[in-house]
Amino acid sequence: xxxxxxxxxxxxxxxxxxxxxxxxxxxxxxxxxxxxxxx
Amino acid sequence: xxxxxxxxxxxxxxxxxxxxxxxxxxxxxxxxxxxxxxxxxxxxxxxxxxxxxxxxxxxxxxxxxxxxxxxxxxxxxxxxxxxxxxxxxxxxxxxxxxxxxxxxxxxxxxxxxxxxxxxxxxxxxxxxxxxxxxxxxxxxxxxxxxxxxxxxxxxxxxxxxxxxxxxxxxxxxxxxxxxxx
Numbered sequence: 001x002x003x004x005x006x007x008x009x010x011x012x013x014x015x016x017x018x019x020x021x022x023x024x025x026x027x028x029x030x031x032x033x034x035x036x037x038x039x
Numbered sequence: 040x041x042x043x044x045x046x047x048x049x050x051x052x053x054x055x056x057x058x059x060x061x062x063x064x065x066x067x068x069x070x071x072x073x074x075x076x077x078x079x080x081x082x083x084x085x086x087x088x089x090x091x092x093x094x095x096x097x098x099x100x101x102x103x104x105x106x107x108x109x110x111x112x113x114x115x116x117x118x119x120x121x122x123x124x125x126x127x128x129x130x131x132x133x134x135x136x137x138x139x140x141x142x143x144x145x146x147x148x149x150x151x152x153x154x155x156x157x158x159x160x161x162x163x164x165x166x167x168x169x170x171x172x173x174x175x176x177x178x179x180x181x182x183x184x185x186x187x188x189x190x191x192x193x194x195x196x197x198x199x200x201x202x203x204x205x206x207x208x209x210x211x212x213x214x215x216x217x218x219x220x
Binding site: 029031 | 068075076078079082083084115141142203204206214
């Protein structure tokens, strides 16, 4: 499986990091199943 | 104050401060999106300075024709929403809903040509339910309007946006605060 990346931006410090998502974070990503996408 | 046309080269502090005070919204922060990103979390953007917020994503592309989901803080329960959409090719209306779900999941949309959304949030920082209004387009397929509520009376300082079943590349997510009187 290809790695998935997330952006984490702190508005207070204006710092942004991009890192690989953890397994837990990947598991929490919503799937496309059931969305009203075009027929 | 009424709209005033400035003709001199020097603005008075009084006029400048009045116009700033009367502005509808203030820029809070923005985050540039990289390549093939699966989620964007923006923290510490909600505070007592504002009650209401506008979040705009533009200038990016999406790997497939899809929508976005959103959560406040780390909360993964209590999301309600109703999506109304119109299919461009037929004019037919459709709808979908989330009833006490783990996120809002019908926000905006896009594809490989462009993607984005406009979201208004009411009271995410206050310890009460948060109202959400969002609109966007599934490119040449559907116009969409999504309204909902997060039925958890907790204060949140940030949010996470996730392209559903896809990734996003490029563009900027910007957060504005509606100025209080």
